[in-house]
Amino acid sequence: MTRFVRSWLGIAATTATLAFGGGQAFAQKELVFGLQCDRTGPTATVGVYLCPGYHDYIALVNSKGGVEGFKIKVLEVDNEYKVPPAMEAHERFKKEGAVLEGLYGTPQTAALSKKLEEDKILGTSPGFGTAAAADGKRFPYTFPIAASYWSQAGAAVAFAKEKLGGNLKGKKIAYLFYDNPAGKEPLPILEDLAKQEGFEMRTFAVPAPGVEMGAQVLDITGRFKPDFIITHLFGRAPSVSIKELKGKGYPLSKVIAFVWGSAEADIIAAGGMGVAEGYNTIQFAGVGKEFQVLKDIEAMYKAAGKTPPKEMDSTVYYNRGVLIAALHVEAARNAIKAKGGSKPSSEDVKNGMEAIKGFTLGGLVPPMEITAADHEGGGWVQIWTVKGGKLVKDKDWFQGYREIIKKHLAAEASKS
Amino acid sequence: MFHRESGVFKTTYRADMALYPLPIAKWTVAVLALIFVVIVPLTVHEYYLSILNLIFIAIVGALGLNILVGYTGQISIGHAAFMSVGAYTAANLAVRLGLPFWITLPAGGLMAATIGVVVGMPSLRIKGLYLAIATLAGQLIIEWTINHVPAISGGAQASIQVERPSLFGVSFNTQGHLYFFLLFFAVLAIVATLNLVRSRIGRAFVAVRDQDIAAEIIGIDIYRYKLLAFAISSFYAGVCGVLYTYYFGIANYEQFQLIVSIDYLAMIIIGGLGSVLGSILGAVFVTLLPIVIRILMEDVGSLFFTTAEMANVISGLRLGVFGGLIIFFLIVEPEGLNRLWRNIRSYFRVWPFSY
Structure with a gap:
């Protein structure tokens, strides 16, 4: 009863504020x-x-x-x-x-x-x-x-290079992505880096809504057998990718996820932190x-x-x-x-x-520098890895292949 | 509107089929025109104009879908895909060839109509839920094609930026300018639909909807009319997509996904299948109601809660209230808001007597 009265009082008061309010916001x-x-x-x-x-x-x-x-x-x-x-x-x-x-x-x-x-x-x-x-x-x-996704792609490759002994020549990297414009955006960067670093890159698209990727993962783990996997997925898809890759016996320490596949919720939904031991995530804010x-x-x-x-x-x-x-x-x-x-x-x-x-x-915030020309602030990321049931910082703020990203931005700018 | 038709006798078919069956209806339209062309844009804040703009675009799309689903009885859940066809056609023509909106807009509509006829072809052999699935396939194929063909999608992020429409050197770049731009096309679509449904074509559509075999027996070429319905409906959808493109300044296929098709179906079902007024009411209802609910909740809630606490609650509660209201209105009047409006009108027509 009191709640009922209170809500009616609320409505009356609202009407009153709507009628007589207005100027007081500037006070x-x-x-x-x-x-x-x-x-x-x-x-x-x-x-x-x-x-x-x-x-x-x-x-x-x-x-x-x-x-x-x-x-x-x-x-x-x-x-x-x-x-x-x-x-x-x-x-x-x-x-x-x-x-x-x-x-x-x-x-x-x-x-x-x-x-x-x-x-x-x-x-x-x-x-x-x-x-x-x-x-x-x-x-x-x-x-x-x-x-941006470009900077994340650069960072992912830089991280893979570091983990694979500082040389990517002759190595194989799989790119597992959500088949939408955002998922395809890093492709030019990855292709450029594949040429520059001499690794073989193959792409595996997951159609929306991304909860079924058994075929792609089997193709990756069974046929392509990459040295590293970069995943760029959204929604429930990251959890599915963790589960599937784990199920096929691929070491998650050789997997790195873009920023929307890197939250605790994604990992927990895949079966818990214990399951995803070694899973690497890209972060644009501190964890x-x-x-x-x-x-x-x-x-x-x-x-x-x-x-x-x-x-x-x-x-x-x-x-x-x-x-x-x-x-x-x-x-x-x-x-x-x-x-x-x-x-x-x-x-x-x-x-x-x-x-x-x-x-x-x-x-918590990267050492970014936002300028009139660079609204991204430098494209800084951290890598956090699942270790012993929680996310642990693996690599502090860094920029991956900044010069390649800059080259592409300049090319985009000259197009318009 | 509330007026009585006693003393008005119709002696010719022409009079019976007139757009304004009563002389007073002309005055009603004149008053509405005065309100929307002069009073509203002069007195209302830009924010409310922006909501009206969204409603105008939705009206064009809802009318198109109602022609197909409401009048012809062919279910389609690929409406949003036809919008994207119109949007990308117009965007490509505007950016690559620099064409003005009065060419790109009909071109977008025509391209959507062409694709619509192709997607509508299964309607010649199947009906009802089967057709719904066939059009769903159309939606997915079109989405996939735009996503995967850079020649259509423009490459980066599958989006193409377009300039604001301009006429005689005036660029429609504020909500106030866009209001007139969109009002013009919404009115055009309403008048065109009103005329369509009382013409031979519109009556043929209704005949096909009510019983297609009977329609065929009385001499209606149902194949032709079914495909025509798809073409006209997709034309509206294409124009709606072009209007979205000019309104947002960008063509982006993620604006036209399956959920949007469902939203438009919701509009015409809530508004009333097979009625022009119903399409308008449905578009207004689905666009406006979530906004109104939120503003009311914020006003009432701000008395008791902080902004952050409220934000946690409002989003979910708003969806619940919105869904509840849809169910409420459909239980009160299953034939939609249009029928509800007519019931109210006929009640007051004889008021205070019951007969």
């Missing part, structure tokens, strides 16, 4: 961030961990007085990985005066990149969108702010709980008398959410400083994002 210093998310669509397995990470970091910043005196208000819209709601979300953020927004989803990033440019609001697309968006001159308002910022978030929850959320245990995606939020806040901080403490516009925040350098958040 305090506030910045609005927009965040698109997918908590219910096909990539919900990522969104339900990533987005709480974003919110928690912003709450942490607000609890410490905000960024340079400005409180941050986050608007979240769940776009369900559909494109029309993404456009609606963008217009909503724009109406509420958002200075930047976090995009979610590759087709959504593609569909919004033109609108973002027209409206002069920057959008971040870590792990989404085309690799060519790293070129800030061609895509001035799209910021990948994390290693694990050993970061001061995560301890601060836990302390914030405990101070409020709550238990820290269970999403924090899925550290791969949660930490990525923290990384996105942290870079957004840093961009805003740079912009406010450049404006001498007054409220920045969305263009100021874009300039602030392009000034990010040497911000590592205790190792």
Whole structure:
């Protein structure tokens, strides 16, 4: 009964705020961030961990007085990985005066990149969108702010080279990928590297939804017999690949997965950490709980008398959410400083994002340097390996074959 | 609309078939035109225009699917694939040959119509669920082809960026400009469909839907009309895809996957099969309702919860409420929103008397 009364009071109060509100938002210093998310669509397995990470970091910043005196208000819209709601979300953020927004989803990033440019609001697309968006001159308002699939391909080959004794000549590498545009994107890089390093590369496509790859794995392990396997899969497919490769007796220590096949959830769904011993993963944000910022978030929850959320245990995606939020806040901080403490516009925040350098958040964020020309920030990754039931850092921040990626970016730029 | 037809007697077939059966209907249309062409764009914030824009595009696609499923009775779950055919045709023509939208738009429609006829050919031999599976195959084949042929997809990430449409040197690059661009085509599609369904072709479609053998006996070439239905429906879908392409500034096949076909089927089933108004209501319902539910929930929820707590709940709850409302409306009126609207109208027509 009381709950019923309370909800009606709520509706009445809403009507009242709708009627008399309006002007009060300007009373305090506030910045609005927009965040698109997918908590219910096909990539919900990522969104339900990533987005709480974003919110928690912003709450942490607000609890410490905000960024340079400005409180941050986050608007979240769940776009369900559909494109029309993404456009609606963008217009909503724009109406509420958002200075930047976090995009979610590759087709959504593609569909919004033109609108973002027209409206002069920057959008971040870590792990989404085309690799060519790293070129800030061609895509001035799209910021990948994390290693693109090209950079990941370079890193994967560099890692394979290291593990195979520093020489890839005559070696065989299999590329197992999800058969969609994102899955095919690293192919030019891999082909180039195969020529340069002298290894034999063969590709194995997995059709959507990627839960059946027995034939491909049998082909890889039985016929091709590669020295190393690079996998680039999404959704439930990474778990299936771990299971299948393990089932065929291929050593998982010779497998490296791109960023969307590298979360704890993927490994647990494949049968648990114990099963996937040796599985290598590429990460664009730090993994694990050993970061001061995560301890601060836990302390914030405990101070409020709550238990820290269970999403924090899925550290791969949660930490990525923290990384996105942290870079957004840093961009805003740079912009406010450049404006001498007054409220920045969305263009100021874009300039602030392009000034990010040497911000590592205790190792959770790579030593990236975002510039007007390089919106990827250098394409840094870490390699984490499953060892003894948890993910262990195998290789610290590095860039794989940066010169090849740069060559391809230049070639893309000259095409348009 | 609420008006009475007493005293209006129709003495010719022409009068009976008129688009506006009552004189007052013309005034209704004039008022609607005034609202949508003058009042709405002048008074409404750009954000709401962007929602209307999405609705306009959805209306074009829903009308096309309703012609096929609602009027002709041929089930298709490949509608989104026809949209992608239109989208990539227009994008390729616009980028490679630099053609303006008034060429690429019909070209996209025509290409989709051609492909639609091919995919529709199984309809000559099968019906119902079997046809649904055949069109599903069409959807998958088209998706695969675009994904694997760089000549169509433009290479990187299978997406082609296009410039905003422009006419007489004016570029439609804001939501306000695009509003008029999309409104024009939505109205064109509505008027064209209204005229189509009261013509010989439209009546033949209905005859094929109700009983195809009977239709054949009274002299309707059902093969021709079934394929024509696929062609016209795919033409609408193609145009819808081109409109999406110009609206987003990019053709990307991931925007046109199977789930989108299902969304459009949902629109016409909720709105009402075999009715133009139903297509419009369905497009409005499916596009608008999730947004309205979310905004209401955010307003009520923000009184009790923080943003982060709310975000955890709203997404799932919103889907539940949306699904619940669909079930509710279909139980209240299985023939869709169009029928619901007509029931309300006929109730008030004789109000306050019951007969």
